[in-house]
Each structure stands twice: as structure tokens, then as C-alpha cells.
Amino acid sequence: GNSVTQMEGPVTLSEEAFLTINCTYTATGYPSLFWYVQYPGEGLQLLLKATKADDKGSNKGFEATYRKETTSFHLEKGSVQVSDSAVYFCALSDQSTDKLIFGTGTRLQVFP
């Protein structure tokens, strides 16, 4: 079945450091891929998405590229800020129902 695997956290970085959060997936067909972010006490917010191979999603300085050959969708940011501290979830959408299948989440902690 479809599944998503994320690197375990927490990821602890100093402000302005480079961020990578790894995400790989298993799926039949060609799912859309997403990164969602969850701030403390909040629901999920869509950060970025990619709908087909080689697409690059980007938002707020974050980027991720849909790599079909490595079944990956790694999240990157060149210079993190304290305000980026949150839990990040990688997800794919089931092609028939569009329900989302999430990874377990990666907590990012950025210190000044």
C-alpha cells in the first residue's frame, strides 16, 4: 500500500543554518506530494506541493522537488529562522480518493 517515511526528529539548528528534512514514499501510480506544517496548538497548513515528477514546489523559502527515480520529496531551506520552529509532515494523496497519507512528522527547533 501507499506509505510515507520521514526522517526522525527533532532537528535542531541555529538560525540561518541550512535545513534538509528527508521524505521518501511508496505508491502505486503518480500521487501528488505535499509538505504540511503544524505550529504548536494549530492545525495543519499546506506549505508546498508538487503534482508530477520533476516539479518543484516552493513557498516562504522552502523548496522540495518530486523525484520519481528516487521516490523522494525532500524539504530544504537555505536559511532557517526561529519562526520556522514547528512540526513538518510529508504526505501523498491517494489517486482515487485524494485522501492524504502522512509521514510521522519531523520536529524542527531553531535557536537564535
Added chain:
Amino acid sequence: DTGVSQNPRHKITKRGQNVTFRCDPISEHNRLYWYRQTLGQGPEFLTYFQNEAQLEKSRLLSDRFSAERPKGSFSTLEIQRTEQGDSAMYLCASRPDRSEAFFGQGTRLTVV
């Protein structure tokens, strides 16, 4: 348009009691999803509506759980005879066709 609204935000109940949560999706979003998120995990799919029709239910949704979406607008999720293992964040999401899902802030259930 104020986004997806969930009520209540928090619910504390005694084991064995029934609880009901409500989700008001973004207007004109025909698809509505319920997810459950336990501590340290990603959200897990529970059920999905397209308009008023419930099209898929997860095996996670035991017979103590029931969801409705009368008239294809708001949705309710009821848990009967609550158990401590039901303690979780219950998330609702809505989306139009061919677009990303928007999440509510969730209802945090604590069963004591």
C-alpha cells in the same frame, strides 16, 4: 470565508460517555475528510465524504464511530462509549475537486 471551522476545540469526557464533534468546511468544498492524530504521529485517515455520500471508511473507524454529512454541508463525528485510547486530536479537512486540502484547527479529545 473563514476557513474550516471545528467545534469544540477541546473536549474532556469520562470513559464510556458519548461525544460529538462538528466540522464546518469551506463553503462549496464538496469533499470532506476526517483524520485522527495521536501524540508524536502524523494524521491518520478516518473517513471521507463527497457531498453527502460517505465514500470510504478506514479500518480505524470502529463501530463506535459514526460520521455524517447531511445535505453535503457540515459534518459530525460521533464516538460512542469512549475509551482512553480514543484520546487524540481529530482533524477535519475540506477541498474542492483537483485542489489541495484545507485543515481546521482540530478538536482535542481527552478521555479520563
